[in-house]
Amino acid sequence: MEDIISYLAEYFIPKLLEMRLEYYKNPTSLADFAIATKEETDKLGREILQASIVEMDRLIKELPARKRKWVVEHKADGRQLLTTLGRISFSRVLYKSKTEVDEAGKPVCSYLLDNLMGLSSNQEMTEDVMANIYQEAVQTSYRKAGEEATSIEGVSKQTVKNQLHKLKFPKSFQIPEVKKVVDYLYIDADEDHYHLQFKEKRGDLETNEYGRKLNGGITKLAYVFEDIEPEAPKSNRNKLVGTHYFSRGYEQxxxxxWAEVFEYVEATYDTTQIKKIYINADGGAWIKSGYRGLADVTFVLDEFHLSKYVLKMTGHMKDSQDDAITEIYDCIRSKKKADFLEVVEKLKGCTDSEKIQAKIEKASQYISSNWMAAKYRLRKSESVKACSAEGHVYHVLSSRMSTQAMGWSNLGAGKMAHLREYYYNNGDMLELAKFQKEEMQTAAGAEEVVLSASAILASEKGNRNKMMMEYGKYSERIHSTLSLQNSKQLMFYLNGKI
Incomplete structure (x- = not known):
C-alpha cells in the first residue's frame, strides 16, 4: 500500500492540482477538466488494483501455511487482466508442492494467487467487463458491445461472440417465500423468425427443390402475466402486471x-386458487403440442391471426366484404362449425378463381382447427384479455434479431434469445457474469493456503504501522503541494474573467 501512497503524493495530487489550475485559467473548459480528471482517476484505480494484487501475492508468500507445503518455483510471472478501469498488469509467484504429485508423478505446480482470486488460467477479463459486454450486446450488436467493454480499451466482436456463445444461465426465476394468489393467469406465446447463416458450421444449410437455402429459424417467446392496467390513471396506454418472460431457441x-413455464407458475402462484389459466396464441404447432398434458389451460386465439385469416377469406368480396366479415364473426361467436363451413362454401361460390378458392379453403381450415379458441376470443368474457404477443415478439426478439440484415447460427440465436429473456426479466448482468465462473479445481494441498484469507488479513494488520510511517513521510509533502495553490492564487487567475 505504500506504493499507492507514494503514487498519490508524487504524481496524482500534483497532477490533479495542475489540472485544476488549468481549469481556473479557462473556466469554460469544464468538459476538458472532467475528461482529464476521469483519465487520472482511472489511472489511479489501475494503480490501486495492481498494487493490491501484488501485495496479496507477497502476503501469500509470507504465510506459514504456504511455507509448510509449497516452495517457490518461479518468481514474477506476469499476467494481464482487462477491467472497466483499463488493462492491469501484475506478477505473481508459481509454487511447487512439497507433498503432492500429478498423474505423471511430477510435483504439482500452482499460482496460489490465481486460486485465491478465482482466476482461471485463460481468463482475460474481469466480470465487470463481461457485464458491460452483455449489457450492450443484448441491445445493439457484437461490434458495439466490444467497443463499450471499457471506456479505455475495447475488444473484438469475435471476442464478444465467443463470450456469448459459452454463456450459462441461472434458473430463470426465484421461488418466493409466499405464493401469489390471483383469480386468473394469462400466458401469451408467439415466435420470431430469424435468418440462419448456418446451423452448426458454415455450409451446412440444406436447399429446397428450387435451390433456395432453407435458412429460416425460430425463437420461442412466452410471457406470464396477471392482468392489464393503464400505465397511469388517465392514460390510454396499458401495461401488463406481474410479467415474466421465457425465450429460447432450438436448444430447448x-x-x-413449456415445462419450465408451468414450473414457474407452480412455484410462483397458489394454483389451487386460480380459476382459469388462459393461453393467448396463434395456434402454432410448438405451442399446442408443448403445453398439452402439463396443465389445465384454456387456449384463446389471438385477435391478430383471427382477423388476418378472416380478411383472407373475404378479400375478393369488394363492396360486400364488411357484410361477409360480420357473418363470419357471427358464426364463430354463436353458431356451430357446420354453419361456418356453409358460409365458406358461399364465399367460394362468389369467385371463379381457383387460386382465390384455395386461399379461402386454407384460411377456413386454420379457423376450423382453432374453432373453440376463436369462440373464446369473440365471446368477450371479462376474464379473457387482449393478446399482445405480436408487439412483444417485436420488442423482445425481432428488434434485436431479425428486423435488420442479420444472420445467426442456432447456437448464437438461442443464446441471444435467452439473454433477451434475462434482460427483460430485469436480470443483473454483473451477477450473470459472476455465474459464468466455473468451479476451479484447486491444486491438492493448496486449500489450506487459498482458504486462509483471514491469515492474509492478519498479516496485513501487522504491516499497518509500516504503512502509516510511509504516509507520514509523504504527508508533509502533500500539505506543502496543496499550500502552493491557496485561494488567493486561484483568485488571481479568475480576476478579470467576471
Whole structure:
C-alpha cells in the first residue's frame, strides 16, 4: 500500500492540482477538466488494483501455511487482466508442492494467487467487463458491445461472440417465500423468425427443390402475466402486471420450454386458487403440442391471426366484404362449425378463381382447427384479455434479431434469445457474469493456503504501522503541494474573467 501512497503524493495530487489550475485559467473548459480528471482517476484505480494484487501475492508468500507445503518455483510471472478501469498488469509467484504429485508423478505446480482470486488460467477479463459486454450486446450488436467493454480499451466482436456463445444461465426465476394468489393467469406465446447463416458450421444449410437455402429459424417467446392496467390513471396506454418472460431457441424443445413455464407458475402462484389459466396464441404447432398434458389451460386465439385469416377469406368480396366479415364473426361467436363451413362454401361460390378458392379453403381450415379458441376470443368474457404477443415478439426478439440484415447460427440465436429473456426479466448482468465462473479445481494441498484469507488479513494488520510511517513521510509533502495553490492564487487567475 505504500506504493499507492507514494503514487498519490508524487504524481496524482500534483497532477490533479495542475489540472485544476488549468481549469481556473479557462473556466469554460469544464468538459476538458472532467475528461482529464476521469483519465487520472482511472489511472489511479489501475494503480490501486495492481498494487493490491501484488501485495496479496507477497502476503501469500509470507504465510506459514504456504511455507509448510509449497516452495517457490518461479518468481514474477506476469499476467494481464482487462477491467472497466483499463488493462492491469501484475506478477505473481508459481509454487511447487512439497507433498503432492500429478498423474505423471511430477510435483504439482500452482499460482496460489490465481486460486485465491478465482482466476482461471485463460481468463482475460474481469466480470465487470463481461457485464458491460452483455449489457450492450443484448441491445445493439457484437461490434458495439466490444467497443463499450471499457471506456479505455475495447475488444473484438469475435471476442464478444465467443463470450456469448459459452454463456450459462441461472434458473430463470426465484421461488418466493409466499405464493401469489390471483383469480386468473394469462400466458401469451408467439415466435420470431430469424435468418440462419448456418446451423452448426458454415455450409451446412440444406436447399429446397428450387435451390433456395432453407435458412429460416425460430425463437420461442412466452410471457406470464396477471392482468392489464393503464400505465397511469388517465392514460390510454396499458401495461401488463406481474410479467415474466421465457425465450429460447432450438436448444430447448417445446415440451421442455413449456415445462419450465408451468414450473414457474407452480412455484410462483397458489394454483389451487386460480380459476382459469388462459393461453393467448396463434395456434402454432410448438405451442399446442408443448403445453398439452402439463396443465389445465384454456387456449384463446389471438385477435391478430383471427382477423388476418378472416380478411383472407373475404378479400375478393369488394363492396360486400364488411357484410361477409360480420357473418363470419357471427358464426364463430354463436353458431356451430357446420354453419361456418356453409358460409365458406358461399364465399367460394362468389369467385371463379381457383387460386382465390384455395386461399379461402386454407384460411377456413386454420379457423376450423382453432374453432373453440376463436369462440373464446369473440365471446368477450371479462376474464379473457387482449393478446399482445405480436408487439412483444417485436420488442423482445425481432428488434434485436431479425428486423435488420442479420444472420445467426442456432447456437448464437438461442443464446441471444435467452439473454433477451434475462434482460427483460430485469436480470443483473454483473451477477450473470459472476455465474459464468466455473468451479476451479484447486491444486491438492493448496486449500489450506487459498482458504486462509483471514491469515492474509492478519498479516496485513501487522504491516499497518509500516504503512502509516510511509504516509507520514509523504504527508508533509502533500500539505506543502496543496499550500502552493491557496485561494488567493486561484483568485488571481479568475480576476478579470467576471
Amino acid at each position: 424443445n417445446s415440451k421442455e420450454f
